[in-house]
Amino acid sequence: MSDSVEPTARAGTRVFSQSQRQGGTLPQPARGETDASLVGVLSLGREELRLRAENARRTLAEHGVTVFNTRNPARSDSPWELDILPVVIDGDEWRAIETGLVQRARLINLLLRDLYGTQRLVRDGLVPAALVFANPAYLRPCQAIAANGGQYLQVYAADLGRSPDGTWWVLADRTQAPSGLGFAMENRSVLWRVLPEAVRALRPRPLADPSILSRETLRWLAPKGVDEPNIALLTPGPRNEAYFEHAYLSRHLGLTLVEGDDLTVRNRRLFVKTLNGLRRVDVVLRRVNDAFCDPLELRPESLLGVAGLVETIRAGHVGMANAIGASLLESPGFMPFLAGICRHLLDEDLVLPSIPTWWCGQSHEQVYVRDHSRDLLIRPAFHLAPWEPTGHPARDLAGTPPEQLLALPHEFVGQEPVLLSPTPALRADGSATSRPFVLRVFVVHDGNEFRVVPGGLARLVDSPSMPSCAWSLGGVTKDVWVLPGQGDSLPPAEGPAVVGQTFTRVAADLPSRTADNFFWLGRYTERLEEVVRTARHALRWLGEENLGYGPAHWEALVRALAGIHLIPPRPAGAVTRDFLQKEILLLLYQAERPGGIRQLLKRIHQSAFAVRDRLSADTWRIVNRLEPDARQRPRSLPLVEASGMLHTLVLDLAAFSGMEMENMTRGSGWAFLDLGRRLERGRFLAKLLEAALGAHESGEHLLETLLEIADSVMTHRRRYFSEPRLASVLEVLWRDPTNPRSLAFQVAALRSHAAGLPSEANPEGVAALRQRFEHLSAWIEAGVPSDQAPDAARMAAALAGFTRELAEVSELITHVYFSHVTPRVS
Numbered sequence: 112m113s114d115s116v117e118p119t120a121r122a123g124t125r126v127f128s129q130s131q132r133q134g135g136t137l138p139q140p141a142r143g144e145t146d147a148s149l150v151g152v153l154s155l156g157r158e159e160l161r162l163r164a165e166n167a168r169r170t171l172a173e174h175g176v177t178v179f180n181t182r183n184p185a186r187s188d189s190p191w192e193l194d195i196l197p198v199v200i201d202g203d204e205w206r207a208i209e210t211g212l213v214q215r216a217r218l219i220n221l222l223l224r225d226l227y228g229t230q231r232l233v234r235d236g237l238v239p240a241a242l243v244f245a246n247p248a249y250l251r252p253c254q255a256i257a258a259n260g261g262q263y264l265q266v267y268a269a270d271l272g273r274s275p276d277g278t279w280w281v282l283a284d285r286t287q288a289p290s291g292l293g294f295a296m297e298n299r300s301v302l303w304r305v306l307p308e309a310v311r312a313l314r315p316r317p318l319a320d321p322s323i324l325s326r327e328t329l330r331w332l333a334p335k336g337v338d339e340p341n342i343a344l345l346t347p348g349p350r351n352e353a354y355f356e357h358a359y360l361s362r363h364l365g366l367t368l369v370e371g372d373d374l375t376v377r378n379r380r381l382f383v384k385t386l387n388g389l390r391r392v393d394v395v396l397r398r399v400n401d402a403f404c405d406p407l408e409l410r411p412e413s414l415l416g417v418a419g420l421v422e423t424i425r426a427g428h429v430g431m432a433n434a435i436g437a438s439l440l441e442s443p444g445f446m447p448f449l450a451g452i453c454r455h456l457l458d459e460d461l462v463l464p465s466i467p468t469w470w471c472g473q474s475h476e477q478v479y480v481r482d483h484s485r486d487l488l489i490r491p492a493f494h495l496a497p498w499e500p501t502g503h504p505a506r507d508l509a510g511t512p513p514e515q516l517l518a519l520p521h522e523f524v525g526q527e528p529v530l531l532s533p534t535p536a537l538r539a540d541g542s543a544t545s546r547p548f549v550l551r552v553f554v555v556h557d558g559n560e561f562r563v564v565p566g567g568l569a570r571l572v573d574s575p576s577m578p579s580c581a582w583s584l585g586g587v588t589k590d591v592w593v594l595p596g597q598g599d600s601l602p603p604a605e606g607p608a609v610v611g612q613t614f615t616r617v618a619a620d621l622p623s624r625t626a627d628n629f630f631w632l633g634r635y636t637e638r639l640e641e642v643v644r645t646a647r648h649a650l651r652w653l654g655e656e657n658l659g660y661g662p663a664h665w666e667a668l669v670r671a672l673a674g675i676h677l678i679p680p681r682p683a684g685a686v687t688r689d690f691l692q693k694e695i696l697l698l699l700y701q702a703e704r705p706g707g708i709r710q711l712l713k714r715i716h717q718s719a720f721a722v723r724d725r726l727s728a729d730t731w732r733i734v735n736r737l738e739p740d741a742r743q744r745p746r747s748l749p750l751v752e753a754s755g756m757l758h759t760l761v762l763d764l765a766a767f768s769g770m771e772m773e774n775m776t777r778g779s780g781w782a783f784l785d786l787g788r789r790l791e792r793g794r795f796l797a798k799l800l801e802a803a804l805g806a807h808e809s810g811e812h813l814l815e816t817l818l819e820i821a822d823s824v825m826t827h828r829r830r831y832f833s834e835p836r837l838a839s840v841l842e843v844l845w846r847d848p849t850n851p852r853s854l855a856f857q858v859a860a861l862r863s864h865a866a867g868l869p870s871e872a873n874p875e876g877v878a879a880l881r882q883r884f885e886h887l888s889a890w891i892e893a894g895v896p897s898d899q900a901p902d903a904a905r906m907a908a909a910l911a912g913f914t915r916e917l918a919e920v921s922e923l924i925t926h927v928y929f930s931h932v933t934p935r936v937s
Contacts, residue, residue, distance in 0.1 A: 161541030202596020211463030216561040225264040252408040253436040265432030267554040293356030295568040298590040315592035316565035331558035332430030340393035350518040358724035376419030385620035388872040394430040444492035472521030487525040621779040632718040633787025639711040647757040674802025688747035767843035793857035801910040875926035
C-alpha cells in the first residue's frame with residue numbers, strides 16, 4: 112500500500128490518555144448546569160416518576176411504536192423503550208456541536224462529489240485509492256452521475272459520544288439513509304404529555320422546526336420545470352426495523368409511502384402504480400440501502416428496489432435524497448483523513464474530531480494496530496456488521512492479530528475504545544441513576560445550506576467503554592433537549608412543535624399495494640369476527656347443560672363447523688363434548704392453527720402495519736388492542752376464560768368497524784377496505800348457510816345457530832315474533848336488503864363500490880367486474896323461492912355456486928387493481 116498519505120492520516124487522529132484507555136472510575140462530566148436543569152423533574156418523587164414512565168410506555172404502545180426485530184423469530188417486533196429523563200444540552204455547548212456538524216456535512220458532501228466525479232483527491236494522494244475502489248460501497252454504475260445542484264447529501268447524521276472532560280467525538284458518520292429522526296419526534300411528543308411542567312420550565316428548542324424539516328426541503332430536488340413535484344418516501348417495507356419511522360415521516364411530511372413493488376420505470380422516468388394507472392414520481396426520499404435500489408445495475412437479487420432507477424437518475428428525471436452510493440463515506444477508514452481533507456477543501460480545521468482511527472491499508476498504521484491489538488478495537492473497514500448492542504465487535508479479533516488482518520490489511524481499521532460520560536437515567540422503580548449514552552444528531556440541507564435539527568436521539572449503553580459502532584434502534588432511548596443559549600429567543604411553551612406543512616394539495620392517488628393491503632385488512636378483520644362469533648356460540652353450547660339439545664343437534668353443529676373448515680370432520684356417532692371443546696380451544700390459542708385466531712390476529716397486524724401511515728391514531732390503538740388477546744392462555748376455567756376473551760375481541764372488532772365507518776374518509780382506501788369486508792362476509796355467510804343446510808336434511812336443527820352467528824337474532828324476532836323456520840331465516844339472511852348481515856346487503860354494497868371505483872387504468876376489466884356484481888344481484892332476487900317450504904338441498908347447491916362466484920370476483924379485483932398487468936400511464 113502507498114505511504115504517501117500517512118501525514119494526512121496522522122494529522123486526523125487524536126489519542127485518548129492512557130488512563131482513559133485503561134478505564135477505571137468514571138468521573139462525572141463537567142456538565143453541572145445541564146444536570147441541575149433536571150432537578151425539578153427529579154423532585155417529583157420516585158412513585159410519581161414511575162407512574163409517568165408507565166404512562167409513557169402505555170402511550171408508545173397505543174401509538175404502535177415498535178422496532179422490527181429480525182434476530183428473534185418468535186417476536187417480530189419489539190416495543191420502543193423511552194427513558195423519560197431527557198439528555199439536556201445548554202445552548203452555548205450546542206452551538207459548538209452545530210458548527211462542527213454543519214462543517215462535517217459540507218465536507219462529506221464535497222468528498223462525495225469528488226469521489227463520484229473527477230476523483231482529484233485520489234490523484235493528489237489525499238485519499239488512498241484502495242479505500243475507494245476496494246470498498247464494496249463504492250458503486251461504479253453511479254460514477255459521473257451528477258446530483259441535483261451538486262448536493263449528494265440531503266440528510267446526514269452523526270453518532271456522537273461525550274468524553275468525561277466534556278469533549279464531543281464523532282463515533283460514526285451516517286450518510287446512506289440515517290434512521291432515528293421519526294423516533295426522536297415521537298419521543299418528544301410523548302415527553303410533552305408526561306412532563307409538561309418540565310417543558311414549560313426549560314423551553315427546549317422545537318425538534319421538528321418547520322424551517323429545517325418540511326416538505327419544502329425536498330421540493331428543490333425536483334427536475335427542472337417541475338413546479339409541483341410528486342415526492343415519495345421509498346421504504347423496504349414493514350419488515351424493516353425502522354418502518355414505524357418511515358410511516359411517521361411520510362404522514363407528517365405529506366409524502367407518498369411506497370415500496371419497490373409500487374414503482375416502475377418507463378422511458379427513463381419513474382412512476383408509482385396507482386389505482387388510476389401510472390403517476391410520475393419526481394423526488395424520492397429513500398430508506399432503502401444503496402446496493403438494493405436497482406436490481407438491474409446494482410445488486411441483482413434485490414427485491415426492494417426498482418429496475419432502471421439508476422438510469423432515471425442518470426437522465427436527470429428524478430431527484431434522490433440521499434444520492435445512491437453515499438454509503439461510501441460511512442466507512443470508518445475515511446476518519447483518519449478527514450482533518451487533512453478539510454484543510455484542503457475548506458481551508459479550515461476540523462471542528463468535531465473523529466475518534467482515533469488507524470486504517471491498516473498504510474504500512475505504519477498497520478504495524479501500530481498489530482502492536483497494540485490488545486488495546487484497540489479492530490473493525491472491518493468496509494463491511495459494517497450489525498453488532499450486538501452490548502457486544503464487543505473485536506472480541507473475535509482481539510489479542511493476536513488475525514490472519515485476515517495480515518492477508519488483507521486494507522479491509523481493517525483499529526480504533527480506540529470510547530470512554531463515555533453518563534447522563535441521568537430512570538430505573539424501573541422510579542429512582543434515578545446515571546448511565547453512559549451515545550447521541551445521534553441529524554443535519555438537513557434546505558436547498559441553500561445545511562441546518563442541524565436542534566436535538567436528536569440518545570441511546571443508553573451498558574458500559575462506559577463501548578465500541579464506536581454500538582448504536583442501534585434497539586435499547587433504551589432518550590429525548591435530547593437543547594436549551595436556549597444567551598441571546599436566543601425562547602420557543603413557545605404552548606405545545607410540541609409539529610412538522611411544517613404547506614397548503615399545496617397533493618395528489619390523492621392510492622398506490623395499488625396500499626389498496627391491496629386495505630382490501631386484505633378488511634377481509635382478515637371480517638374473517639376474525641366470523642371465527643370469534645362461531646367459537647363463542649360453540650362455547651355456549653358446551654357450557655350450558657340445560658339447552659335440551661339432542662344427539663342430532665350435536666351432530667349437525669359439528670358437521671356445520673367442519674363444513675366451514677373451523678374444525679376437522681368427525682365420523683357420524685363419534686362426536687363428544689371433549690372433542691368439540693378441545694378443537695375450539697385449539698382454534699383460539701394454537702399459534703400455528705390455520706385460520707385460527709392467533710394466525711388471523713397476526714395477519715391483521717401485518718396488513719394494518721403496512722398502511723399505518725393512512726390510519727388515525729385512534730384506529731391504530733384499536734388495532735394494537737387486538738394483538739395482546741392472542742397471547743392469553745386458559746388457566747383454571749378454560750371455557751369461562753375463553754368466553755371472556757371472545758367477548759373482548761367482539762367488542763374490539765366492533766370498535767374497529769366503528770372507527771372505519773365514522774373516521775375514514777370515503778376515498779379509495781376505505782372503499783377497498785369495505786370491499787374486502789363485504790366479500791368476506793358474503794363468502795362466510797354463504798358457506799355457513801350451505802354447511803347448515805347440508806348438515807341435516809330438513810335444515811331445521813341449526814336455525815338459531817345461524818341467526819346468532821350472523822348477529823341477526825333480534826332482527827328475526829322483531830319481524831316474525833315466532834320460532835325460526837327455514838323460510839324466515841333465509842328471508843332474513845339471504846334476501847333482506849336492510850340487514851347488514853344478509854347476502855343481499857353485501858351484494859348491494861359491492862355494486863355501490865364498483866360504481867365508484869376508478870376505471871381509467873383498465874376500463875375493460877372494470878366493466879367486467881361491474882357486470883359480475885349485476886349478475887350476483889340478479890341471483891339474490893331469484894335464489895330464494897317464495898313458498899314456505901324451500902328445498903334445503905337445492906338451496907345448499909345454489910349457495911355453493913354463489914361462493915364460487917365471489918371467489919372469481921376476488922380474483923378479478925386483484926387482476927384489475929393490484930397486478931397492473933397492462934397499466935395506463937397518466
